[in-house]
Ligand SMILES: [Zn+2]
């Protein structure tokens with residue numbers, strides 16, 4: 001693992017990761033976990049020396065409740081800005097991970113919504129992001145020697161952050177809960193295929209997934225077609 005990256009695993013039914021990344025003059029937080037584990041996250045941020053003004057940016061990899069649960073709260077507390085891809089805008093504006101544009105909903109969506117609310121994964125605090133990330137956008141203005149990447153498939157606005165050292169924060173594109181693999185929870189299969197294919201060309205070394213431990217990309221991409 002590269003220095004300057006602090007994984008914060010929050011447990012509720014399953015583990016979800018946030019990553020605190022050191023910049024020259026503070027920190028950037030990638031994903032924020034579930035609101036019901038807020039005290040654990042706050043203690044970790046405090047332990048790392050985060051204070052008001054020193055957590056300049058929160059990057060949201062995608063608008064699912066287990067990642068977006070503390071965005072609005074932390075922005076208020078730390079005076080941070082929130083960055084994300086516009087593809088998940090409708091979800092964060094409503095605080096609803098299953099929100100879809102009119103006409104795209106389905107019985108599956110309704111059932112998933114119901115199941116999520118039953119396990120306490122329903123709504124999250126809605127917000128308007130401060131920064132809309134573009135595919136390939138340079139993040140050096142925010143103190144990160146990295147760029148943002150758009151990886152639709154798990155959700156329309158799923159995004160990743162790739163540092164110049166080859167560390168990829170991939171959100172829920174890839175997962176390592178059982179083994180390194182592509183996420184089986186897919187919103188759009190074609191887009192997912194294209195996003196996985198795109199990984200091959202990016203010079204990635206280590207993957208930092210939304211769920212599970214970091215792993216070298218070779219474990220997934222070592223064999224041609226291994227990620228299919
Ligand atoms: Zn997700």
Ligand SMILES: [Zn+2]
Pocket residue numbers: 016064066067172210211
């Ligand atoms: Zn997740």
